[in-house]
Amino acid sequence: MKVTVLVGSKSDLEIAEKVRSRLTDFEVPCEVHVASAHRTPEKVEKLVQDPATDVFVAMAGLSAALPGVVAARTLKPVVGVPLHRGLGLDSLLSVVQMPPGIPVAAVGLDAAENAALLAVTILAVAHPELLPRLQRYRAKWREESPPSPAGA
Ligand code: RP5
Numbered sequence: 001m002k003v004t005v006l007v008g009s010k011s012d013l014e015i016a017e018k019v020r021s022r023l024t025d026f027e028v029p030c031e032v033h034v035a036s037a038h039r040t041p042e043k044v045e046k047l048v049q050d051p052a053t054d055v056f057v058a059m060a061g062l063s064a065a066l067p068g069v070v071a072a073r074t075l076k077p078v079v080g081v082p083l084h085r086g087l088g089l090d091s092l093l094s095v096v097q098m099p100p101g102i103p104v105a106a107v108g109l110d111a112a113e114n115a116a117l118l119a120v121t122i123l124a125v126a127h128p129e130l131l132p133r134l135q136r137y138r139a140k141w142r143e144e145s146p147p148s149p150a151g152a
Contacts, residue, residue, distance in 0.1 A: 001127055003055040003119045005032045006044065006070060008060035012083055017114050019057055019081075024115035026133050028123060037065040048073045054126075055119045058104075061085025064094040067104045077122050080104035081115045 003023055004031040008014045016032045023030040031053075037060070048056070048070055056074065058067035059081035067080030080089035088109055090137045107114040117137070124130040 005057045018112035019116045037069040064091035066110045071102045080106045084109045104146045
């Protein structure tokens, strides 16, 4: 079982490390690599062909081509994380608006937490031992969530 996280630049590593940290909480092995869709496309191609990876998490800012490029080269699930680097809307639309045929499971801007949880949820289909860990996470999250404001 392995999640491979690809980021477009060294400047994206801080958010990638949040994904790694949450996956580690779930005891899911994770690798993080800097590989850009436009600067180092050969490196992206090599990483995408890694047979040991079950789920890819791809994150980038600005034109954010990386998640779509990864998805175009694999039949494995790709979680796409748009990063807030320029306008925000640029990367968000780039990751969400994939043309029909090459899906990317897009999460919100800089949404490392949801990216990790989605990767674990996908892995749990084939690895049911992850389910109790997801249940414990959700129970704790509910306990710690602040109550809704009155009338909300
Ligand atoms: C994107 O451009 C990267 O994913 C990063 O979010 C953004 C800026 O990259 P750097 O100029 O910091 O390398 O490709």
